[in-house]
Structures are given as C-alpha cells and as structure tokens.
Amino acid sequence: MKITFPHMGNVYFAAKALFDDLGVEYVIPPLTSKGSLEIGSLHSGEEICLPFKIMIGNYMQAIEQGADTVLITGSCGPCRFGEYCELQMNLLNNLGHNLDFIVIDSPGDIGVKELIRRLGKISTGSEYNRLQKFKALLNAVKVVNLIDEVEAKARYLAGFEANRGQCKKILIECKQEAIKCNSGKSMIEILNHYLDKLNQVPIDQRKEPIKIAIIGEIYTVIEPFSNLYIEDKLMDYGISTKRMLTPSWWLKNLVLSPMNMNQLDIKKKSKEYLPMMIGGHARECIGEAVLAYEEGFDGAIQIFPMGCMPEIVSKAILPKISKDKDFPIMTLVVDEMTGEAGYVTRIEAFVDLLERRKDNVLSRC
Amino acid sequence: MFLAYFLQTGQEYFNVANLYKEVFMKVGIPKGLLYENYQPFFHTFFEELGAELIVSPDTNKDILDKGVKYCVDEACLPVKVFHGHVASIKDKCDLIVIPRIMQLRKREFICPKFCGLPEMVISSIPEMPDTTLEPIYAASNEKLFQWAKVTGKQVTNNRSRIQKAFEAAVENQANHKMGFDDRDTKLKVALSGHPYNIYDNYLNMNLIRKLKKLGVGVVTEEFIDDEIKDRETSKLYKKPFWSFARNNYAFTSHAASKGIVNGIIYISSFACGIDSVVIDLVQHNIGDFPLLVLKIDEHTGEAGLDTRIEAFVDMLERRSS
Structure with missing residues (x-):
C-alpha cells in the first residue's frame, strides 16, 4: 500500500513527518503546477470547482509514481467538498485506475466505529505499537503548527525587514531544508531553528508598511498555486500579509468544534453581518474582514474559486462591510482560465489605492 | 406594584x-x-x-x-x-x-x-x-x-x-400536490432539476408546454416515494447531503433503470454547484441512457433551446420505433 494525498499548502510537511514516523509507504505528489491543473481540467467535469481539478491532477501525478491509496478528508456540510470523494472515485475508476480511498468523515454521519476502522487502515502497513503511532501523530501536529507559524511570521515581517527580501529567503530555505528530513523529530528541530532565525531578522522600526489580510475560500487561500502565489507577490512588494485560515487553524477548529469552543472571536465579529453557519467558510470570511479592520489593516483581499457557493454569499455581504467601515476589500475569483497579467494588474491597482489612502506613497521604499 | x-x-x-x-x-x-x-x-x-x-x-x-x-x-x-x-x-x-x-x-x-x-x-x-x-x-x-x-x-x-x-x-x-405524471403517453421524458427551474415558466421558456406540443409526456420526481429514494441512494458510497441532490439522483436512477421514461431532461442553471455534482453522478450512473442537460442563464436564447429539445425528441422517437 502506497498512500498519497492531495496538496494543500504546507500539509505535505506534516504528512511526510507522520508517514515517516509510522513507517508507512507514501508518495508526495509533485508540487501543484500548471501541469497538474491541465491534467485535472482535462478529466474533470466542466462546472466543478477549481480545487477538485487540481486534486485530480495531484492524484494522477502521484499514480505515475506508484501510489495506490488516496487519503482525503470529507465533510457533510452544504459545500461541494463533501461530495468530492464520490466523484473522484468514479472519475479515477473510469480512467482505469483502481485506487483505494480512505475518506475521513465526521463521526456523526458515518458512525464512530467506521471512523476508527478507516483511521486504522492508514497505519496497517506500520510495524510500530500504539504508543509510537500516537507519538507520530503528535509530532505531525507539532510540525504543521510550526511550519504555519514560520510562514505567518515571515509574511508579516516582510513589510518591516531592514534588508529587503530576507524573510522570503529564509522561508524558502526553511521549506527546502525541512522536506529533506527523515523523521518528525528532526523536522521539528529544523523548523525551530528557522523560527529563531526569523526572530533575529533586523527590523526597521520607522517603516509603516501596508498591511493586507487574505480572506476567502480555504483551499484557494492556502494552496499557493491556486491563487497564483499572491502572498509571495505581496511579499516582493514589501507588504505585510496575514491569513488566518491555515491547516493548523483547520485542525484546531476541528478539535474544538464539538464543544462549540471554536473561533469565538469570529462568531462575535460576524454576528452583525452573517449570524449563521452557512457551510464552507463564509462566516469566517466575514468575521476575518471585520477583524482585519479592527486590527488596523489597510485592506483585505478575498479569493475564491469560480462558482463557490458559500463565498458568493460572503461576496454579496463584503461590500456592505466595506461601506460601513470605510475599509477597502477586493475580490479575486480564480479558475483554470485566470490570466496572470490581468490578475497582477488588479493587485497592483489595489496596492496603489491603499498607498494613496495612507497619504504615504513611499511606504514601500 | x-x-x-x-x-x-x-x-x-x-x-x-x-x-x-x-x-x-x-x-x-x-x-x-x-x-x-x-x-x-x-x-x-x-x-x-x-x-x-x-x-x-x-x-x-x-x-x-x-x-x-x-x-x-x-x-x-x-x-x-x-x-x-x-x-x-x-x-x-x-x-x-x-x-x-x-x-x-x-x-x-x-x-x-x-x-x-x-x-x-x-x-x-x-x-x-x-x-x-x-x-x-x-x-x-x-x-x-x-x-x-x-x-x-x-x-x-x-x-x-x-x-x-x-x-x-x-x-x-x-394537501398541496404538485408535479406531472404523464406515464401513459407513448413518448415521455423525466424532467429533473431544481423545482425553481422546473416550475418557473419564464426561466425555462415554457419548456413543459413545448414538450407537450411535441407530443411528449412529462414525469417529475414527485411520484416516487421516499422508500425508493432511500433504496436508490443507498447504492452510493456516500449518502448525498443535499435534499435536491437526493431527489434528483434517485428519480433519474429509478426512471432510467425501470424504463419508466424514454429519456431524461435535466434542467440546470449555469454555475449551480449542486447540479455540477449531481449531473456528474447521474451520467456515471445511467450509462448511455438518453440524457439532455439544458443549461439556463440570463442570456439563454430561445431558438437554441428549441432546437436542442426538438433534436432530443427526434432522437427519442427514432430509438423507440
């Protein structure tokens, strides 16, 4: 059994740590690229959303490297993501690939027993005992928390750094080093090392950079390819960015949600505009926009794939927040046809607007 | 006090x-x-x-x-x-x-x-x-x-x-009853899709009247009961979690496998997230049973729609004779 999984931002670091520690065979699909998207959109239905197409591309490239089992999470919310597993199984079957799918669904819909059976399936190839398996899981959680922390810190400091480009360099180096590790423990050491390095980056105290919050649909904000590396672009412009939705946030949210203790601040902030959970991450998007305003950000950029149902609702509400609070929010809709030049022009125009609002057009110099 | x-x-x-x-x-x-x-x-x-x-x-x-x-x-x-x-x-x-x-x-x-x-x-x-x-x-x-x-x-x-x-x-x-059930006409289609596309005659450009004019009977999902729906959807790996996905999937699957109708017309609005999934599932399930997917949006030209319906009905006629 060779397990593979679809890419989603930094998840592959944690997955590598987990499978290494469990001693399970696995394939990490090549990082998402134009090639994977092309394969994906060739085989997928026309109107299905972008994440689906990219995931199919990931699977196909992993199959080439010998993967035969796919691990994905499911959901039974009103968003389309919950139906992915069924459609993808049919699709890959039609293409003649007989893959085993392990779908991690909420126990409310499939029953606790079934969930434990499916989780057990992941580690069938492992020779270690339960304690070691549990330790592997803990290490993986630590890794995902650390890598998200490193990334968030580098993105935020990018606006303040004294030597332009230093944070980006550290971030790239960190990812290159971390993926070379062969166990969860060594990966944690590396990540901690780079976190220290980021803490020592010289800061220019006089700088007042533009700060932008990245909000929107969880997959397209986390997976850098799908949003055409918007965070890297903003980093190059010397802009601080913040994004709340990360794999580690998702994990924390998942653990806390049965107790109703998750994202208390988001619930509070979004109450005025969208008091309900409507599926996907629409309420988070609204709450983050309000939070970003209150935290003194200069603007927010919403990103979602074409046709995403929950985000269309939040797109309808965001102009009202923007008007009420005098807070610029731009929406970018991405799909497989998104042209990079037009996309970059819009981002640049938005940044120009923010600069002028600040009466400080030299903020990035 | x-x-x-x-x-x-x-x-x-x-x-x-x-x-x-x-x-x-x-x-x-x-x-x-x-x-x-x-x-x-x-x-x-x-x-x-x-x-x-x-x-x-x-x-x-x-x-x-x-x-x-x-x-x-x-x-x-x-x-x-x-x-x-x-x-x-x-x-x-x-x-x-x-x-x-x-x-x-x-x-x-x-x-x-x-x-x-x-x-x-x-x-x-x-x-x-x-x-x-x-x-x-x-x-x-x-x-x-x-x-x-x-x-x-x-x-x-x-x-x-x-x-x-x-x-x-x-x-x-x-006591409210709706739906069409022309199972006794010779040529009939299963009309599937969200109720607001089926029953809004302006949006679907009088689709039902057009079909009747061509002598085609219309059957909608209301006539199959919950038991059949449960039975049909239980064949799926995952139970559909949208009510309309369940209805439409079960209805088309039942209609096609039991030969109740000659063909299926699925009417769907452009960029409908649920339909993008359901149509995929239906296509996979019914194989080469005749299926016409009509997409409607605010620009739909009526002539193009007419041509597609007529061609579909012609095909059904030829298949059944």
Whole structure:
C-alpha cells in the first residue's frame, strides 16, 4: 500500500513527518503546477470547482509514481467538498485506475466505529505499537503548527525587514531544508531553528508598511498555486500579509468544534453581518474582514474559486462591510482560465489605492 | 406594584405602533426560489395572522433585469431572479418574507446560498423594509414552529393566534400536490432539476408546454416515494447531503433503470454547484441512457433551446420505433 494525498499548502510537511514516523509507504505528489491543473481540467467535469481539478491532477501525478491509496478528508456540510470523494472515485475508476480511498468523515454521519476502522487502515502497513503511532501523530501536529507559524511570521515581517527580501529567503530555505528530513523529530528541530532565525531578522522600526489580510475560500487561500502565489507577490512588494485560515487553524477548529469552543472571536465579529453557519467558510470570511479592520489593516483581499457557493454569499455581504467601515476589500475569483497579467494588474491597482489612502506613497521604499 | 404592572401591560396593549402593526401590516412574499413548493404554507400562515399579502408577479423581463442589477454577479439565475422579486415589491410592504431554509430533512441541507439568503438580499438591495431572518428547520413540526413563533411575532403579539395560524398552514401544506405524471403517453421524458427551474415558466421558456406540443409526456420526481429514494441512494458510497441532490439522483436512477421514461431532461442553471455534482453522478450512473442537460442563464436564447429539445425528441422517437 502506497498512500498519497492531495496538496494543500504546507500539509505535505506534516504528512511526510507522520508517514515517516509510522513507517508507512507514501508518495508526495509533485508540487501543484500548471501541469497538474491541465491534467485535472482535462478529466474533470466542466462546472466543478477549481480545487477538485487540481486534486485530480495531484492524484494522477502521484499514480505515475506508484501510489495506490488516496487519503482525503470529507465533510457533510452544504459545500461541494463533501461530495468530492464520490466523484473522484468514479472519475479515477473510469480512467482505469483502481485506487483505494480512505475518506475521513465526521463521526456523526458515518458512525464512530467506521471512523476508527478507516483511521486504522492508514497505519496497517506500520510495524510500530500504539504508543509510537500516537507519538507520530503528535509530532505531525507539532510540525504543521510550526511550519504555519514560520510562514505567518515571515509574511508579516516582510513589510518591516531592514534588508529587503530576507524573510522570503529564509522561508524558502526553511521549506527546502525541512522536506529533506527523515523523521518528525528532526523536522521539528529544523523548523525551530528557522523560527529563531526569523526572530533575529533586523527590523526597521520607522517603516509603516501596508498591511493586507487574505480572506476567502480555504483551499484557494492556502494552496499557493491556486491563487497564483499572491502572498509571495505581496511579499516582493514589501507588504505585510496575514491569513488566518491555515491547516493548523483547520485542525484546531476541528478539535474544538464539538464543544462549540471554536473561533469565538469570529462568531462575535460576524454576528452583525452573517449570524449563521452557512457551510464552507463564509462566516469566517466575514468575521476575518471585520477583524482585519479592527486590527488596523489597510485592506483585505478575498479569493475564491469560480462558482463557490458559500463565498458568493460572503461576496454579496463584503461590500456592505466595506461601506460601513470605510475599509477597502477586493475580490479575486480564480479558475483554470485566470490570466496572470490581468490578475497582477488588479493587485497592483489595489496596492496603489491603499498607498494613496495612507497619504504615504513611499511606504514601500 | 400592582398598578405598575397594570400600567405596563396596558401600555403594551394600547401601543399605537402595535395597533398599527396588527391592523395594517402588509407582508410581501416574493415568488422566487421555492415559492411554488411552499406557497400554501406561507399564504395560509400570514393570512391567518391577519396580514395583507402582497405577492410579487410571475417572473418577467422586468424582474429578471432588476435581479441582474442588484444581485452579486457570481450568483446563479434563480437567486438573481429572487432578488428581482424582492426589489419589485420592497416599496409596497412592511415585512418581506425571505425564507432561510436550512433543512428539509434530518442531516440534509439545501444550497448554502439559501442559508445566507436574507443577508445577501439585505446587503445587495438598498432601502429594504423589515425581513424575516429566522432559519427554517423543516425536519419536524416542532422545529418548524420555532420559525413560526419568531416570525409570527413580527406580525402580531397574539400567541394563540400564531399557534392556530401555524396549524392551519401545516394542514394546508400537507394537501398541496404538485408535479406531472404523464406515464401513459407513448413518448415521455423525466424532467429533473431544481423545482425553481422546473416550475418557473419564464426561466425555462415554457419548456413543459413545448414538450407537450411535441407530443411528449412529462414525469417529475414527485411520484416516487421516499422508500425508493432511500433504496436508490443507498447504492452510493456516500449518502448525498443535499435534499435536491437526493431527489434528483434517485428519480433519474429509478426512471432510467425501470424504463419508466424514454429519456431524461435535466434542467440546470449555469454555475449551480449542486447540479455540477449531481449531473456528474447521474451520467456515471445511467450509462448511455438518453440524457439532455439544458443549461439556463440570463442570456439563454430561445431558438437554441428549441432546437436542442426538438433534436432530443427526434432522437427519442427514432430509438423507440
């Protein structure tokens, strides 16, 4: 059994740590690229959303490297993501690939027993005992928390750094080093090392950079390819960015949600505009926009794939927040046809607007 | 103390605003989305509460234009049309009913846009009157009454009246029958899709009339019962969690496998998230059984639609003879 999984931002670091520690065979699909998207959109239905197409591309490239089992999470919310597993199984079957799918669904819909059976399936190839398996899981959680922390810190400091480009360099180096590790423990050491390095980056105290919050649909904000590396672009412009939705946030949210203790601040902030959970991450998007305003950000950029149902609702509400609070929010809709030049022009125009609002057009110099 | 209590309740009774509310309340009901399905419920409920009903006209060009103007660009056609219906009556009433339908069956949902519908409308259309905001969980009558309690209060303060109105509304709704069942015609198609696409004759350009003119009978999903639906959907790896996905999948699957119809017409609005999944599942399930997917959006040209229907019917005729 060779397990593979679809890419989603930094998840592959944690997955590598987990499978290494469990001693399970696995394939990490090549990082998402134009090639994977092309394969994906060739085989997928026309109107299905972008994440689906990219995931199919990931699977196909992993199959080439010998993967035969796919691990994905499911959901039974009103968003389309919950139906992915069924459609993808049919699709890959039609293409003649007989893959085993392990779908991690909420126990409310499939029953606790079934969930434990499916989780057990992941580690069938492992020779270690339960304690070691549990330790592997803990290490993986630590890794995902650390890598998200490193990334968030580098993105935020990018606006303040004294030597332009230093944070980006550290971030790239960190990812290159971390993926070379062969166990969860060594990966944690590396990540901690780079976190220290980021803490020592010289800061220019006089700088007042533009700060932008990245909000929107969880997959397209986390997976850098799908949003055409918007965070890297903003980093190059010397802009601080913040994004709340990360794999580690998702994990924390998942653990806390049965107790109703998750994202208390988001619930509070979004109450005025969208008091309900409507599926996907629409309420988070609204709450983050309000939070970003209150935290003194200069603007927010919403990103979602074409046709995403929950985000269309939040797109309808965001102009009202923007008007009420005098807070610029731009929406970018991405799909497989998104042209990079037009996309970059819009981002640049938005940044120009923010600069002028600040009466400080030299903020990035 | 007694006097104070008396004064307080007295005030409530003689509050001019309340009095106005009870006598002259005008409640607007937009004829969009699931209006056709739940029309008796909403009509009876608000009529029994003593409100004057203002119902928007059938969908027409003007309503569609208004909807396109106000609604967010990415939304699907039915949601845009709903915005148009609201805009057409918003100046004539004190309260607009925007049903936030969360659930029709246990552990099932409808499209996320339904859950956020009041917010979408309020944020998009300027100068809106009061709207209903309470979510509708229609899985059981007790849960549904929760909606009636809160919404009824926006019209009247009389609790027993709300209770009575609710009971009458539920009873009327139970007698509501819809759907087509022309199983005895020679050539017939299963018409599948969301109810608001099937029953809005402006959006689907009189599809049903066109089919009947060509001598084709129409069968809709209402005639198969829950047991068959459960049986059909249990074949899937994962139970569909949208009510309409379940209905349409089970209906097409049953109709195709039992040979009840000659072909399937699936009418779907452009960029509908649920249909993009269901059509995929249906295609995979029925194999090479005839299926015509009609996409509708605000630009649909009628001639192109006619040609596609005629070609499909021709094909069915040739297959059956």
